[in-house]
Amino acid sequence: xxxxxxxxxxxxxxxxxxxxxxxxxxxxxxxxxxxxxxxxxxxxxxxxxxxxxxxxxxxxxxxxxxxxxxxxxxxxxxxxxxxxxxxxxxxxxxxxxxxxxxxxxxxxxxxxxxxxxxxxxxxx
Numbered sequence: 001x002x003x004x005x006x007x008x009x010x011x012x013x014x015x016x017x018x019x020x021x022x023x024x025x026x027x028x029x030x031x032x033x034x035x036x037x038x039x040x041x042x043x044x045x046x047x048x049x050x051x052x053x054x055x056x057x058x059x060x061x062x063x064x065x066x067x068x069x070x071x072x073x074x075x076x077x078x079x080x081x082x083x084x085x086x087x088x089x090x091x092x093x094x095x096x097x098x099x100x101x102x103x104x105x106x107x108x109x110x111x112x113x114x115x116x117x118x119x120x121x122x123x124x
Contacts, residue, residue: 002026002098002113009094009118012086016122020081022096022115033102034072034079035111038092038120048094049081050105059105063089086122093117 008020022034035050049070050059058070067086072079079096097111104110 002029002032004096004098004113004115006094006096006115006118009120011121011123014087014122014124016086017082017084018086018120020083020094020096020118020120022079022081024077024079024098026077029077029098030074032098032100032112033105034070035097035099035105035108036070036079036081036094037097037108038090038094039117040092043092045095045108047106047108050102051079052102057102061106083120086120088122088124090120091122092120094120 003025005023031053033052036048037045039045047061048064051070051072055072067084069082095117096115098113099111
């Protein structure tokens, strides 16, 4: 069993930065890949970024490439999403989630565990 808790969301102006954290509990966390997803009002949940269990592989949505960086510290059971050059269209609730198979990293319905989400609002 893995429990995930996101933090670090907030209100920021366009062009600003935020760092989201995903704190996990559970002895098997290190064996899971972790993804970040976001969901804006009236839209489907979409993939943002993912990192493999050891941190050697990362994957990004086109919208995140060059602006967002995902990292993890398994010693602290925490995954981070550094978001730079934020845009109003990045406004959404951001979720972290854990999945056993790296091959499924972009598929939200294949993830095993989810956090409760953290709101990110980018003003223009």
